[in-house]
Amino acid sequence: MIIRVNTSRLQSNLEALGRIGRDAAGGITRPSFSLADLEARAWFRARIEEGGLEYREDGAGNQFGRLEGAAGPEANVVMAGSHLDTVPNGGMFDGAAGVVAALECLRTIREEGLRLRLPLEAASFTDEEGNLVGDFLGSRAFTGKLDRGLLERGTTSFGRPLAEILSATPYTIETILSAADRAPAVAAYLELHIEQGPVLETEGISLGLVETINGKHYRWCAFEGESGHSGTVPLELRRDALLGLADFALRATRHVASARYGSFVTIGKALIQPGTFSSIPRRADFSLEFRSSSKESMEALERELLGIAGEVASARRLRFASRLMDRTDPYRIPGRLAGILAAEADRLGYAHMPVTSGAGHDAQILGTVTDAAMIFIPSPDGLSHAPEESLRWEDLEKGANLLLAALLRLAS
Template sequence: MTVTERVRPGVDAGRLMEHITALAAIGATPDGGVTRLAFSPEDVEGRAYVARLMAEAGLAVRVDPAGNLIGTRPGIDPGAATLVLGSHIDTVVNGGAYDGAYGVLAAIEVARTLAERGVRLACGLAVVAFCDEEGGHGTMGMLGAHGFAGALPPGIAKVLDERGVPVGDLLAAVGGDAERLPEAAWAPGDIAAYLELHVEQGDVLERRGVPIGVVESIAGRVNVSVTVEGVAGHAGTTSMDHRSDALVAAARVVLAVRAIAAEEGVVLRATTGTCSVGPGMWNVIPGRVRLGVEFRDVSADRLDAALARLAGAAGEIAAADGVTVTVEPGARTTPVACDPRLRDLVAGAARERGLDCHHLPSGAGHDAQIVARVAPIGMIFVPSEGGISHAPGEHTAPHHLVWGADVLLSAVLRFDEAPVARG
């Protein structure tokens, strides 16, 4: 039987859309968004719904110590490594219905389609809903994926979220076990590959009119705290030529950050996302400003170059404006390349379905980049209308969602016929 014969007609489109709609109703907000923060009652309810779907797909369901919801089915070859599919179901506050959740539900639909058609893979199959991808209530984010990859920092169970709740207590609320976190880790040889289907969260595919994205790499990022120290003073009595206005200097820093990506092209993305002004009064010249800056790129070297460029710009601004500017790099995520053989496999799966594809990087972070520490990874994108994500307006056309699931199904079968050995 050929691959095409095994794959057609594809997933059950109506069932997939029904499940996406049902999960979106859990945590639905009045303006059409979804708030399903990790560890919240809505998250617990959503996880229960997804666990039921996993069981209906013939998967054996469990929760690992890191809070990951996992459904598995053994393969024909008991010694074969496991092909893992998945994403996450938690959201940001007032986020969208598709980010993460689509990848989990499509993976379950693929598993169910295989079971209903009596197709048993040679390799084992696992579908994972990773715990706390979004970093709800100020947790580290991608918590479950770090546990899955054996990469959780020491003492994480005692770390408090922004409400003062220990991570260990959060995990217990969803069936995890902080005392057994090392047991959540999969050994490198246990995972044959990881495939994640996701909405693009950008507008590249939509602008190009292409239904399938083959992700080449996932951007890394570095957070930077910038503190500008000037001199606070009376807004009515301090002359304009005798001011050391921290906010004016900070505005120049914001423009410099933008230029590092937009004009200079040092990195793909540069953003100033937070600004705190002190003393924060209308009639007082700002004496201190704190900025939160983020750089993203698929190259670690370019991230380093952006940091160096920001430090240089900070020195120039400080000298010109009579202030001090301190640049402190913070948390950093390493860029990750998708496995080239998995990229080829996904492109072949799209062609098999008669669908055009486009190779592109991911500017957003995903569980896949953490799983890459222990397995080869591949990602499939489908278009996001208007490039909107993490907002109520997040939307992907139903036919694109179904086509993406069909490509994932084809990719799974192609992988099973010619497994990608980790090199």
């Protein structure tokens, strides 16, 4: 027997959620613990309760809607979820699609009157986007992977300490750190998400079964040289920090594009000092982020990129320094889950293909304590983290039906 989600309810729920946090620039600005996020949380809780599911939240503000199983309340949970928070001026589907699809699956199962062996939970994790202190605050709290120092000393992207932002919520640094203590054991975690890249659309296939979630390494770096008057210090005597950054950016990109094809390197942020048109740049601070699919290639990239920075510094008589800001290990989807997803997609008659996730997801954090897997649906034009982010309802429908089929199988 094949049961299917209620597509129109799935769609109208996502549309309703897409009206919460709508910003002046036409996107969604809904960082965790903002007013818009608090409204989205209340909306999600109401949908859970209206669907006859049991509502729970933990000390990190992660929200869960639960459908009890025959094995009783102590049994391991089969969980599906994602996140409701967004980047500033982001879109209405990144995260939201996975949360609403998980909710829809549990409501469908309950309405069909199916009694499964294991309990099911639809989850929404706090601050996946890392607007506060590093990515994945909620899923890291849930899995006990948080560092107290980061919470206490880290400055959020809003320039305020985390404790100050929490003061408007029921949560504190202590409740966040203790969230893992009361977390249920998880039998498996599934996450539906938009691809955020162009592969599925280019291939014309609605479902991507993620094989690997790339690891990410983010450093804050600086070249430091010497300033001076732009009209009096000859070019050959300069120690220009901006030229150091320029040299490094080109060499690093060339290296990754050739020797580490398929990996990613990005310099997204740069600050030049003193920063006037007639001063030779004394210092260039910049972000260095790289991503790859295996622990070995992440380690090699770190070594190689820092080596290139050292060569640039030495050739240009600059000093180079850097410090680690955040790092997530790559995650390889366990064969068991990958097999179940592929078999269920085949049974539903849906074309699918293996994909790599370049972006990070809560699934890789859940993967440190259980088997985790992801279903991708196409992102038109590869767009995400932008107001134009979108999806096609027919792709979402297929993804939600596959999620439903896999949950049924895992919880049976």
